[in-house]
Each structure stands twice: as C-alpha cells, then as structure tokens.
Amino acid sequence: xxxxxxxxxxxxxxxxxxxxxxxDPAASELxxxxxxxxxxxxxxxxxxxxxxxxxxxxxxAARVVLRIQTDSVDFPAPEVTAEAQRAVWLDTAKYPQxxxxxxxxxxxxxxxYEMTGRLTLKGESHDMVVPVxxxxxxxxxxxxxxxxxxxxxxxxxxxxxxxxxxxxxEVQVRFRIALSGLPTS
Amino acid sequence: xxxxxxxxxxxxxxxxxxxxxxxxALILINLALGLYMHDLPLSPLRLRLFNxxxxxxxxxxxxxxxxxxxxxxxxxPTDVPMPRWQRNAAHGVHWAMYALFFAVPLAGWGYSSAAGxxxxxxxxxxxxxxxxxxxxxxxxxxxxxxxxALTLALLMLLHVAAALKHHVVDRDGLLQRMRxxxx
Numbered sequence: 001x002x003x004x005x006x007x008x009x010x011x012x013x014x015x016x017x018x019x020x021x022x023x024d025p026a027a028s029e030l031x032x033x034x035x036x037x038x039x040x041x042x043x044x045x046x047x048x049x050x051x052x053x054x055x056x057x058x059x060x061a062a063r064v065v066l067r068i069q070t071d072s073v074d075f076p077a078p079e080v081t082a083e084a085q086r087a088v089w090l091d092t093a094k095y096p097q098x099x100x101x102x103x104x105x106x107x108x109x110x111x112x113y114e115m116t117g118r119l120t121l122k123g124e125s126h127d128m129v130v131p132v133x134x135x136x137x138x139x140x141x142x143x144x145x146x147x148x149x150x151x152x153x154x155x156x157x158x159x160x161x162x163x164x165x166x167x168x169x170e171v172q173v174r175f176r177i178a179l180s181g182l183p184t185s
Numbered sequence: 186x187x188x189x190x191x192x193x194x195x196x197x198x199x200x201x202x203x204x205x206x207x208x209x210a211l212i213l214i215n216l217a218l219g220l221y222m223h224d225l226p227l228s229p230l231r232l233r234l235f236n237x238x239x240x241x242x243x244x245x246x247x248x249x250x251x252x253x254x255x256x257x258x259x260x261x262p263t264d265v266p267m268p269r270w271q272r273n274a275a276h277g278v279h280w281a282m283y284a285l286f287f288a289v290p291l292a293g294w295g296y297s298s299a300a301g302x303x304x305x306x307x308x309x310x311x312x313x314x315x316x317x318x319x320x321x322x323x324x325x326x327x328x329x330x331x332x333x334a335l336t337l338a339l340l341m342l343l344h345v346a347a348a349l350k351h352h353v354v355d356r357d358g359l360l361q362r363m364r365x366x367x368x
Contacts, residue, residue, distance in 0.1 A: 036232060036236075036302075037232065037233070037236045037308050038305045038307075038308025038309060039236070039302060039303060039304070039305045039308065040303060040305075041301060041302060041303075042301065075301060076299075076300055076301025076318045076320070076323075077300045077301050077302070077323075079227055080227070080301075083227045160228070160229050161229065163229065166229050166232055166233075
C-alpha cells in the first residue's frame, strides 16, 4: 500500500510523462578503484539514493538524480576508510553529500545509452558523459556502467597527495542500479 | 648413499654462497623496514615503505625458491666435526630457516590480499590474490606474518652466534665454508 502511495506521489512530482522507479539497494552497488603505486585498491559507497524516472520507450525524457552520502565510503582496510573522510580527501564533514544530476540521455543502440550529467563532489562541479547499459526483464531492470573520474578535478587528495605516482588521478567508477517499477509495454 | 668425505668439497659452491649473502642482506633490510614502518600513521611515506617492503618480500620469496632448488640439487660440504647434538641443532635451525623463508612472505602476501591490497610486484606484475578480501583472514595472517618474521629474526641471531662460536671458540674454520671471495 505504502509502495503504491509513494509511486503515486513520485509520479505526481516528476510529471505524467515519466514514472518514477524504485531502486533495490541490495542488488545495487557503487564501486570505485583507485591505483596506488600501481596497486588497484577498491572502495565503495554504502549509502546512496537514486531518483530514477525512466520510460525505456522514451529514454531521452529520463531523469536520474544520484545522491551519495560521502561518509559511507568504505574500504576493506579500516585505516583507509578513516583516511578517506579527512579534509585532504573527501572532507566528508564539510561535504556530506555528492550529487549526480542527469541533463540528457541519448540512445546508442543495443540497450546502450550515453547519459550526460553534472557531478558535484567536494564543492566542485563538472559535466561528464557516463555510458550506461540498460537491460530490462518485465518491470525490473538494471542500469550499469563504468567510467573514469579524475580525482584532481574535484580536489580529492590534496597537499602531499597530489602526487599522481602515489595515487593515480584516474579513478575507475563502476555502478549497478537495480530498478523495479518500469513500464512494460 | 653419502659419498666419502674426501670427495665432498670443503666449501659451499659460489652460487650457494652468493645466494646466502644476498638473501641475508635482503631479509635483514626487509625485517628492519617492517619493524620501522608497521606503526607509522598513514602518509605518502608509509604507502611507499609498505610497497617497497612487499616488493622486496616477493623478491625474497622468488630467490628463496631458486636457492632451495639449488640446495636440493647441489651437495653442501661435509659438516665440520662437532658433537652430534650440535650437528642436529645446526641442521634443524637451517631447515627451520628455509621453512620461514617461505612462510614469512607467503603470510605477508596473503595478509595484503585479505586486507584489500592486491600485490603488484614493483607496481607492474600483478600477483594473484589467493586469499579473499576478509577482515578475519587479514588479522590472522598479519599475526602469522609478524610472529614468523620475529622467529626468523631470532633464528638468524642464533645462526650468527653459533657460527661465531665455531670460528672463535672452537677455531674449526667453519666460516671459511661460507666466506665470499675465499678459497
């Protein structure tokens, strides 16, 4: 009952053209891989929310807003998790949320899309193009992809950590967003 | 069947001697590096030292494998005359050291993988993670790596003390067997 109510509210808010979907956090992930002196060290964000309104029949009208709780950053090693929160890195105390807002989505054929949007992280905003692969089965679907973010664009790793030979500037981001409530025509 | 003493050389061969001293130096350096770095707060220095320590460790592991192969296929010199208990103790310590030459870096490699840091030799050659990322495994292998390393350090001390005892107290010329550039 609550789900239907929420869907209704979401539909009213977003507009009649596109219906809002629900994200399944258990089947979704937001992972990134840093390269530390050549060593791939993987971390993830455990708490984030996505507002997705997508009609696969009209992907260009889709809207995606991703909100990430920066202090949910998580590495296998606790000392690295603690370090990542500090001011020279994510500065989670001052910038508790990172946001990605889509501005345009273009179909590239075969379930592939190019999503243009703006990422705001640590007070810096940059436009980027994110390749997304979308698959659908009934009312469920998965949007996934990977792309590179330059940590230097967002002042992540300042001071003594600006040395790219220590931690490379290119950070590979990998995401999977499991959706339900997709329109099935 | 052991050949008669007269046909066995008085010294270790050149490769064995080179392996001994090169690895002794590498192991000592890595022990010192490990002792110094392990409690450092996270910093660029710590990141560098940890990686150099791992790369040196893998190098020691690889060279130890070659050294062991050599040892198993090349007869060492006959033991210098000494009481049986000393001969047994010497052989026991040597084989224990060989076991630790492998146990220490293997535990370190496993610990690194379990802690979420794959080992990439010299930042270029990725080595397999044969332990999954797991907090419990990381803690266990870290403890194993530390205690095995300390045991090796103690055995090395014992090894040096015993060698000096033979050379200085017994005056049996034992050090000649492993002396580089000797004859």
